[in-house]
Amino acid sequence: MIKRTLFFFLAASLSFMVFSFSDNEEGVATPNQNVIKTIVVDPGHGGSDAGAHGEYSYEKDICLDISLKVGKLIQQEFPEVKLLYTRTTDSYPSLHGRADYANENKGDLFLCIHVNSAPSKKVVTGYKTVTYYSKGKKRTRKVAQYKRVPSTATGTETYIWGAHKSEDKEIAVRENAYMLKEDNYEKKYGDFNPESPEFVALTLLKTKQYFKRSATLAGFVQDEFAKVGRVDRDVKQRGVGIWVLQATAMPSVLVETGFISNPDEEKYLNSEAGQNEISVCIIKALKRYVKWLEDKKGQDIMPDSFEEKNTTSRSANDTREFLEAIDKKEKAALVK
Numbered sequence: 001m002i003k004r005t006l007f008f009f010l011a012a013s014l015s016f017m018v019f020s021f022s023d024n025e026e027g028v029a030t031p032n033q034n035v036i037k038t039i040v041v042d043p044g045h046g047g048s049d050a051g052a053h054g055e056y057s058y059e060k061d062i063c064l065d066i067s068l069k070v071g072k073l074i075q076q077e078f079p080e081v082k083l084l085y086t087r088t089t090d091s092y093p094s095l096h097g098r099a100d101y102a103n104e105n106k107g108d109l110f111l112c113i114h115v116n117s118a119p120s121k122k123v124v125t126g127y128k129t130v131t132y133y134s135k136g137k138k139r140t141r142k143v144a145q146y147k148r149v150p151s152t153a154t155g156t157e158t159y160i161w162g163a164h165k166s167e168d169k170e171i172a173v174r175e176n177a178y179m180l181k182e183d184n185y186e187k188k189y190g191d192f193n194p195e196s197p198e199f200v201a202l203t204l205l206k207t208k209q210y211f212k213r214s215a216t217l218a219g220f221v222q223d224e225f226a227k228v229g230r231v232d233r234d235v236k237q238r239g240v241g242i243w244v245l246q247a248t249a250m251p252s253v254l255v256e257t258g259f260i261s262n263p264d265e266e267k268y269l270n271s272e273a274g275q276n277e278i279s280v281c282i283i284k285a286l287k288r289y290v291k292w293l294e295d296k297k298g299q300d301i302m303p304d305s306f307e308e309k310n311t312t313s314r315s316a317n318d319t320r321e322f323l324e325a326i327d328k329k330e331k332a333a334l335v336k
């Protein structure tokens with residue numbers, strides 16, 4: 001029984017790896033065709049949720065404009081890729097709705113487009129003398145006068161889900177595993193049990209792979225922004241507010257394209273030239289990411305000795321060791 005499920009785990013992990021890169025029997029990768037089949041573009045906010053606002057514009061509108069431009073370029077550069085949007089109008093799909101849509105359509109990438117905002121700052125503009133009475137005596141004191149000035153925060157950040165949210169991502173991966181979507185999966189896959197440690201380990205593996213892919217794409221996006229002179233605020237992990245990133249069973253990134261709270265950047269974000277520049281940067285990053293996947297670098301999370309170990313049966317301890325080895329390798333790769 002153990003032997004059988006472990007065998008299943010190993011076979012499944014290999015077929016999952018193959019599945020992610022090529023769907024055809026021969027395993028021949030055609031450029032732009034197999035490594036990514038479906039991209040889900042998610043323009044942030046929408047409808048009654050306007051997101052952040054600047055002096056004259058709203059985040060939701062900029063997100064939609066840029067997303068549609070990115071989509072157009074995706075269609076040009078990757079004509080074989082199925083392109084989906086979570087919204088194409090000024091509407092508000094719920095976060096659950098967005099994640100479900102991406103999962104149901106078996107997206108290979110979830111790309112959220114947002115606009116950043118930083119609170120304005122209070123600055124002292126001078127002092128005013130005020131008169132007041134205390135215990136019957138007339139007194140004066142100086143009171144600082146303030147005005148609010150926009151934050152000078154500027155530039156781009158790209159988010160991936162927080163590492164402490166990996167558990168949620170694992171659940172999303174597990175619940176959306178292709179096998180579970182097939183009818184009679186029990187018949188097809190024998191005594192396969194989605195609650196088994198082996199299957200859980202497999203989804204952990206998949207989650208790690210998605211993490212690596214997301215972090216890599218995010219790095220490419222920031223790199224392309226830096227190349228055109230945008231302020232690079234780096235790849236970040238955020239614990240709150242990025243629920244969709246961990247609810248989608250696929251690599252996922254959220255691009256904060258600039259600060260609407262900064263008047264200069266607000267102009268840039270609303271301009272045709274600015275939106276085009278942002279979209280081109282994202283596409284260049286996507287092309288690098290696809291190339292990286294085609295070079296099979298995105299699947300290299302196995303310990304080097306995996307193939308040999310594969311032939312012998314494993315105990316639960318072996319599985320743990322195996323996952324720890326992946327963990328170490330992942331950590332080494334992620335530390336810059």
Ligand SMILES: [Zn+2]
Pocket residue numbers: 044045051052059114115
């Ligand atoms: Zn936002």
